[in-house]
Amino acid sequence: MCGRLHLAAPFADIAAAMDILGAEAPNTEADYNVAPTKSVLVVYLDPVTGRRVIEKMVWGLIPRWSKEGRMTHATHIARAETVDQLASFRAPWREGKRCLVISEGFYEWKKGKKNPKNKQPYAIARAKAKFTVMAGLWERWRDGKTGEIVKSCAIITVPANALIEPLNERMPVILREEQWPKWLGEVPAHEQEIKDMMRAFPPEDMTLWPVSKRVGNVRNNDADLLTPVEIDPEEFG
Numbered sequence: 001m002c003g004r005l006h007l008a009a010p011f012a013d014i015a016a017a018m019d020i021l022g023a024e025a026p027n028t029e030a031d032y033n034v035a036p037t038k039s040v041l042v043v044y045l046d047p048v049t050g051r052r053v054i055e056k057m058v059w060g061l062i063p064r065w066s067k068e069g070r071m072t073h074a075t076h077i078a079r080a081e082t083v084d085q086l087a088s089f090r091a092p093w094r095e096g097k098r099c100l101v102i103s104e105g106f107y108e109w110k111k112g113k114k115n116p117k118n119k120q121p122y123a124i125a126r127a128k129a130k131f132t133v134m135a136g137l138w139e140r141w142r143d144g145k146t147g148e149i150v151k152s153c154a155i156i157t158v159p160a161n162a163l164i165e166p167l168n169e170r171m172p173v174i175l176r177e178e179q180w181p182k183w184l185g186e187v188p189a190h191e192q193e194i195k196d197m198m199r200a201f202p203p204e205d206m207t208l209w210p211v212s213k214r215v216g217n218v219r220n221n222d223a224d225l226l227t228p229v230e231i232d233p234e235e236f237g
Contacts, residue, residue: 002172004107005034035218036076044099061154062141080198101136108167127207135173163203174201
């Protein structure tokens, strides 16, 4: 389903990979345990200049019609099957507010065979690429009282591939570099072309490994969260 991400690369490396050289670096720090409502690094197309912009957004889309600037239900993910129908996401989808959410990977939990309450976290990433870039939607919310502008986003998910399905039935839409221009709207694309991009990434191009259960507490935020650990093969094999 994708409820945790990690991104610790230097901003210069991120900007180069996203082809946004010369961009002003936002105030970013390495984050090995990004949870919903925290900030994520996002690339979108500026509607005025037509150029890629990279900046931090709140992970959890706030619709423009929200009165409080927050949602009572989870909006950090949007299902591909209903992203163009649900009220929270319909407007940004219709207006082409698609974005790329940058990560180096994400975490999922596997239930134990003997005890389903015993869950083992795994780190998941692209196998041959530094960054795992996910398809998303973004929105701009304005506080009617203060005029404050808050930008937020959601990651789009699809049914999981064969690698991830034993952990979770859903996974984020991961896009290859050649798909970015159409997804962002830099080049023309029919809606069906965009929808066709929303599919599970090939399992053979991904990797996963068991990591410390410390990742379950968002207050734990260090590189050791990504260190492989040994697991009980009878419970999680």
